[in-house]
Amino acid sequence: MKAADMFSLAGRVALVTGASSGLGQQFARALADNGASVALVARRAERLEAFRAELEAAGARAVAIEADVTDPAAMKAAFDAAEKAFGTVTILVNNAGVAQKPLRAVEVSVEEWRRVLSVDLDAVFYWAQEGARRMIAAGQQGSIVNIASVLGFGVSKGTAAYAVAKAAVVQATQALAIELAFKGVRVNAIAPGWFVTEINDTYLNSEAGHAMKRDIPMGRFGEKGDLDGALLLLASDAGRYITGATIVVDGGQVVQLKG
Template identity: 80%
Template sequence: MKASDLFSLKGRVALVTGASSGLGIQFAKALADNGAAIALVARRAERLAKLKSEIEAQGGRAVAIEADVTDHAAMVRAFDEAEKAFGTVTILINNAGVAQQPVRATDVTPEEWRRVLGVDLDAVFYWAQEAARRMVAAKAAGSIVNIASVLGYGVAKGVASYATAKAAVIQVTKSLAVELAFKGVRVNAIAPGWFVTEINDKYLESEAGAAMKRDIPMGRFGEAGDLDGTLLLLASDAGRYITGTTIVVDGGQVVQIKG
């Protein structure tokens, strides 16, 4: 089979959370470029509208859905709107997330702990759960891709809540994969290393960021498109026998973390 056929997403419906910025924009474009109809979900409606127009200008299909991933009612509405536009969502990219402001573990407040875990863990589980329920009800095979992090494997100072959430996402991925495999729903995760986005660009461009870059075996941070191959593998039939795994994409960083 040709690679273009193996990785094709024609006829698939994908929903991308956190689609208004950073990796979410790149994920949405990569999926659309390979044939999927895209439901773009985030809180910033104006940004979603702009991305929708860009995708449609390239011949793709997209719908913009304003929603907060921590709002259960908004989640249900988002899936309903995606189904109304294109049919059952068969690809979920669980990308929405927040960063933790660097602070020592002893200084993390209950509010900050819940803010980070509410988005980076709880919402990941609930959106995956909703997507799976609908795929199973529709008897539609599908793929759920959760976005974890290399900090799910090894920690750094000042990111206790974020690292905890991302480690848990890896376990959630495995748990869902085991329970959903026989229904034809695959669940995997991607663990990116350091990618420059608007969330972290100031930090990564600082002196501290330069020091971090020197510790990456490939000698650079991730760039736009570096996750596309992994994303398409897990979303398409190219990865039809892959489930319960987390693929690290980090320029060799986690190898050093693990030793």
């Protein structure tokens, strides 16, 4: 089979959470560029609509769906809207996430702990549950891709809640994978290293950020498109025998942390 055929997503329906900016937009663009119809989910409706228009202008099929990933009713409504527009979602990218305030572990409040874990872990599991239920009910095979982090493998100071959530995403991915494989639903994760987005660009371009860059074996932060290959592998038939895996895309950062 030719690579273009293996990685083609023609006829597939994808849903990407956190699609109004950053990595979420890049994930959605990569899926759309390779043939998928894409449901864009996030809280910022105006930004979603602008991005939807951009994708459609480029020839893609997309729908913008406003939803808070921590709201169960909004989650179900989002899947309903995606199904109404395109049919059963067979590619789910659990990308929505929040960063932790830079607090030492003893300073993290109950409210901050719950804020981070409710988005970065709970929502990932619940959306994977809902997506899998709908794929199974429709008799469709599919792929769920959860976005973890290198901090799920090596903790740095001031990231306790975030690191715990992302480590749990890796375990949740494996737990879901072994229970859903027999139904044809694959569940995998991508663990990015440091990528420059609008959320962190000021910090990563600061003196402290430059110091962090020197600790990455490849000597740079992740760039636009560096995650596309891993995503397309896991979403397409090219990865049809891959489930329960976490692909680390970090320029060697985890190796450095373990070293």
